Amino acid sequence: MSNIPDAIAQLPLKTFEEGDHVIEEGGPPGQLLFLESGAVEVSKAGLRLAKVREKGAVFGEMSVLLNMPHTATVSAVSAATFRVAENPEDFMASNPEVAMYIARTLAGRLDGLNKYLVDVKAQFSDFDDHVSMVDGVLGSLMNRQRRDIERRPQPGP
Amino acid sequence: MKILLVSDIHYSLKQFDWLVQVAPNFDLLVIAGDLLDVAGHADLDTQIVVVSQYLERLRGATRVLACSGNHDGDMKNDAGEYVADWLQDVREENLSVDGDTVDVGNLRATVCPWWDGPVTRENLSAMLDEARGEGSGRWLWIHHAPPDGSPVSWTGKQFAGDAHLLELLERLKPFCVFSGHIHHSPFHDGGSWVSRIDDTWTFNPGCEMGAPPAHIVIDFDAMEATWRSSMGEEKIDLAAPGDATPRPT
Incomplete structure (x- = not known):
């Protein structure tokens, strides 16, 4: 993914091992995660929807923006690292370029x-x-x- | 061993639907490239999602071999040549893609990626040299572009096939090559859906709109091949290689 805002690179890194669940379907909204390296699989009700390995891919944004439970499970298919925003709304408010980045992704x-x-x-x-x-x-x-x-x-x- | 060959589906949902319906009737389904359509309305990322799900369904119905064509590249390699990286992600049991060589019955099938420049072309040559191995069965290649200078690469005005493939055929002598790419070869005077280069059978089903797609059924038990399209049906006797002229049925 191109034009990843610099602010994302300042976020702390979190590493997941192969098979770890990064996000659980039905879980409460919370973190906003940006893929730094590795690959993940997105699934819903056990059905694989997508495999994602693009740096900068964002996860948890729908849940944060609409304040609703996660609609899918994201699990690591290899060791994967993420940049993690623990307080997504504060992070987006103080970094409008990140909000624009997510808006463009959704658009x-x-x-x-x-x-x-x-x-x-x-x-x-x-x-x-x-x-x-x-x-x-x-x-x-x-x-x-x-x-x-x-x-x-x-x-x- | 009954094989269904199609090519150049170009993101036709009705043609994919038809394949899902008929796939259980065949031992092997071969899709000889251009599953996507670079000029399609849906963007390529979306097309890949849809086609990947069709391939998943098809592999549940029969064994599937699918190679990339010039419409299927979604990434460039270090040399700036397009490759179909997404096909590597859909490889599963019963679904073989670019780079795979599999033995099916008495066939050894090699799925050739589209070559887009010198690097991918040399990779293809090396891959075929390695795949030749010790297979004792008939060697089948899935290769999107048809060989140059053959009726299966006739556009109606000129031959527009792959000269590099011709060299490979002369050197490695497979039993047959399943191609596509030149959509109208079977429909033009001077063109055909089947031809022969030395000891190698070459096939190109052609491309038509709507369902069913133009297709070829190859029956290696009966040693015959049948082409079906809007033009009707033609057959050829694969046991009589001296005469590569198809006949209407």
């Missing part, structure tokens, strides 16, 4: 997801079902301010 993911779905819609354009609506739904989701609508308690049976 890149959103852009990749968007292009994937638009391509699915194009490749299955002869389907007259929900797939044909994908680009319209995406357009709405991508260009609106997200509302956090409270879920009312489920009524009884």
Whole structure:
């Protein structure tokens, strides 16, 4: 990953051995971790989602930003070292270039997801079902301010 | 031993879906490069995620051999030549990729990476010299670019194959080479999906839009190969190497 902010290199290093869980799915938000060296695997419900070895790859950011439990498990597939921010919100507030770095990472993911779905819609354009609506739904989701609508308690049976 | 050969899927989701459906009917599935599409709408990083998951499904259905093509590079080596590093990550039981040589029945199959410059080309030569080893079976190469000067590399105007591959064929004499790359060779006058160079059979199924993809079924028990595409079906008798002219069925 290019253009890694200098502030990240000032964070303390933490080393994990092969097989160690760096982040546990369902665990509470806490640290923000940046991969320094080695490789990790991201999995959800035991299913492998991705293998990551790019220096500067960030983990724990969704959990920190949305204050929700971790959505996936990150485990070391080789000895791996991370730069670790123990107080992520303070770290981002005092280093806005880090907040921008994470924002760009998230925007890149959103852009990749968007292009994937638009391509699915194009490749299955002869389907007259929900797939044909994908680009319209995406357009709405991508260009609106997200509302956090409270879920009312489920009524009884 | 019944083999399904496709190439140049170029991130066609419908073609991958079709492969998942039919793969259990074959002993071996060969994807001869260009699994990705550098001109596709989805970015290459996303395409790699999707194609890796297809390969995972396919290896659950049959044994799979997949080589890289010129669309599949995701990294440059120290010499600045593209390599398909992501394919190395998907190597698993039943899924062989660039650099692998495996014995399947009485076949020895070598999966050749796309060569993008002098360094990767020399690596390929060295890899094939080593893979030759002591295998006693028929030697099969999976190599994205077809040999130059052959009907399987005919664009309709010129031959656009790989001259280096020709040298390798002359020196190492494999039984057959599975290629792709030149999309329309089988569809042009003067081109073909099958040809012969000395004692080596060469195949290129060609590339069409939509599903099913143009494909070749090679049956080494019946010693025949069948090409299927929008043009219909053609067969060739592999036991009669003197006549490499396919016939419509």
